[in-house]
Amino acid sequence: GDSVTQMEGPVTLSEEAFLTINCTYTATGYPSLFWYVQYPGEGLQLLLKATKADDKGSNKGFEATYRKETTSFHLEKGSVQVSDSAVYFCALISAYSGAGSYQLTFGKGTKLSVIP
Amino acid sequence: DGGITQSPKYLFRKEGQNVTLSCEQNLNHDAMYWYRQDPGQGLRLIYYSQIVNDFQKGDIAEGYSVSREKKESFPLTVTSAQKNPTAFYLCASSPGMGPQHFGDGTRLSIL
Numbered sequence: 001g002d003s004v005t006q007m008e009g010p011v012t013l014s015e016e017a018f019l020t021i022n023c024t025y026t027a028t029g030y031p032s033l034f035w036y037v038q039y040p041g042e043g044l045q046l047l048l049k050a051t052k053a054d055d056k057g058s059n060k061g062f063e064a065t066y067r068k069e070t071t072s073f074h075l076e077k078g079s080v081q082v083s084d085s086a087v088y089f090c091a092l093i094s095a096y097s098g099a100g101s102y103q104l105t106f107g108k109g110t111k112l113s114v115i116p
Numbered sequence: 117d118g119g120i121t122q123s124p125k126y127l128f129r130k131e132g133q134n135v136t137l138s139c140e141q142n143l144n145h146d147a148m149y150w151y152r153q154d155p156g157q158g159l160r161l162i163y164y165s166q167i168v169n170d171f172q173k174g175d176i177a178e179g180y181s182v183s184r185e186k187k188e189s190f191p192l193t194v195t196s197a198q199k200n201p202t203a204f205y206l207c208a209s210s211p212g213m214g215p216q217h218f219g220d221g222t223r224l225s226i227l
Contacts (some may be wrong), residue, residue, distance in 0.1 A: 032215075034215055034220075040222055041221075042221065043120075043122075043206050043218035043219050043220045043221045044159075044206065044208075044218040045218070046215050046216075046217070050216055089159070090156065093215075103149075103161060103164065103174075104149075104159075104208075104216055106158045106159045108156050108158040109156060109157075109159060
């Protein structure tokens with residue numbers, strides 16, 4: 001079945017540091033890939049997405065490139081801020097999730113803390 | 117503004133009691149989902165519905181029930197059969213294959 005593997009957290013960075021959160025996946029066919037962010041006590045918000053190989057999703061200074069050859073979708077940001085402190089989830093939707101369903105398969109999440 | 121509304125934000129359950137979590141969306145999405153989130157863990161799918169009057173079990177459906185009588189609404193009932201219901205519950209909707217949009221969640225605790 002489909003699966004998503006994220007780097008274990010927590011990750012603690014100083015403000016203005018470079019961020020990378022690794023994400024690799026296993027899926028049948030050509031999945032769509034997503035990064036979601038969850039701030040404390042809130043639901044998940046879609047951060048960015050990519051639907052085909054070599055697509056780059058970007059939003060709020062975050063970027064991730066769909067790498068089919070390495071089955072990866074790593075999240076990066078050049079300069080993090082305290083307000084970026086949250087839990088980040090990598091996820092995929094595969095057209096082959098079964099019976100025409102559109103279920104998201106999530107990684108376990110990576111908690112990021114940014115200190116001033 | 118379109119979105120997903122979950123209520124209540126906090127809910128307490130007594131022993132042997134069923135409780136119902138509300139989820140309403142005005143995004144005109146066909147598909148709706150319920151997830152459970154435990155501390156330090158990812159999201160686990162409880163139930164999903166792709167169309168009105170139809171729903172399917174997810175990975176952890178035991179002890180839960182749902183209904184989908186209207187496109188906009190997908191309530192989740194946590195029954196007394198669910199022995200460990202304390203968790204953060206998230207509702208989501210999607211336009212078919214598109215990305216899922218989430219509500220702000222309901223935190224359920226045991227009295």
